Amino acid sequence: MSEFADRTDAGQRLAQELSEYADREDLVVLGLPRGGVPVAFEVARKLEVPLDVFVVRKLGVPGNPELAMGAIASGGIRVVNEEVVSSIGVSDQSVERASEEEREKLKKREQTYRGARPGVSLEGKVVLVVDDGLATGATMRAAINALHEHGPKEIVVAVPTGPAETCSELEEMVDEVMCLTTPRPFFGVGGSYRDFSQTTNEEVRDLLEKAHELTSK
Numbered sequence: 001m002s003e004f005a006d007r008t009d010a011g012q013r014l015a016q017e018l019s020e021y022a023d024r025e026d027l028v029v030l031g032l033p034r035g036g037v038p039v040a041f042e043v044a045r046k047l048e049v050p051l052d053v054f055v056v057r058k059l060g061v062p063g064n065p066e067l068a069m070g071a072i073a074s075g076g077i078r079v080v081n082e083e084v085v086s087s088i089g090v091s092d093q094s095v096e097r098a099s100e101e102e103r104e105k106l107k108k109r110e111q112t113y114r115g116a117r118p119g120v121s122l123e124g125k126v127v128l129v130v131d132d133g134l135a136t137g138a139t140m141r142a143a144i145n146a147l148h149e150h151g152p153k154e155i156v157v158a159v160p161t162g163p164a165e166t167c168s169e170l171e172e173m174v175d176e177v178m179c180l181t182t183p184r185p186f187f188g189v190g191g192s193y194r195d196f197s198q199t200t201n202e203e204v205r206d207l208l209e210k211a212h213e214l215t216s217k
Contacts, residue, residue, distance in 0.1 A: 003161060003181050006195040007035065007132050010160035011042025014130070014180055018158060021128065022047045026153065028120050029128045030054040032143060033113060034199040036131035039160060041207040043130055044215075051211035052120040053113045053204065054129065056142045057102040062094050068138065069095065072102045073146030074110060074119055113204050117212065122150040129155065133189030134162030134179070137170055144173045161192035 004010040021027055027049045031040030037053060044051035059070040061084065069090055070080035078099055085095060110119070127147055134140055140157060147155055155174040159167075163186040167179035181192060190196040 002194040003183070003192045004194070006193060007038035007199070008042055010132065010180075010193070011039035011130075012046070014039060014158055014160055014178070015043045015046035017178060017180060018043060018047065018128070021049075021126070021156075024049065024126060026124070027126045027128060028052060028122060029130060030122075030143075030147075031204075032056065032129065032131040032139060033109070034201065034204050035133075037204045037207055038199055039132050040130035041211055043128065043158065044211055048215070050120050050215050051208065053110070053208060054143055054147070055106050055109050055113070056139055056146060057106045057109075058138075058142065059095070059098045059102055061088060061090060062098065068142070069098075071142035071146060072099060072106055073143065074106070075122075075146075075150055076103070077146040077149045079142065079145040079149070112201050113208055115205070115209075117208075122147065122152050125152050126154045126156065127152040128158055130158050132160065133192060134159050134166045134170075135186075135189055137162070137166040140170060141173065144170070161189060162186075 029040050029044035029051045031037035031053055033053050055074045057072045058068045061067040061069045069084045072078050156176045157170055157174050158178040161181045162179045164182040167177050171177045
């Protein structure tokens, strides 16, 4: 049985559990695009704090793009998995080339989502990272590693659903993890939603604009 009607419902229910963070002046909510943004919007709206998007692009190993040798993230942050790079023997030039390609894609993606608005500063902030769910947790791990480079005061991960094992593993990387539901057996994030239709770029852009208007009043 599905736990949530859709991402809006999931975000509203997640926000209820995060009420202790309401009205904090040092809090920023980040949504991982695209599906995490509708969930994050409801959280940020309920807590009355700024919302931004945090884009992460995987750096795939040349010839094996599914294997990640690192990631590029919002703010120009690059995190390289030295263990993977050294074990496979990826050259510095290959890492740089892959980084440059993904950096361009990331910049275009951010412009699509934010327009001309600059990203929200994360230094010294409590950063609440929201996605629509976790599976392996690979994207969230990449986001967390990159976020540490921005100098936040705390990092809190909040998701509506995910395997208990993945949620536990992430607890070692951040200050707090909130997984609203941990279904057993876990059949994927979409299994927790009645409506898990794809979130569009336009929806992400509209929600970020709406959130900006709400916190600018």
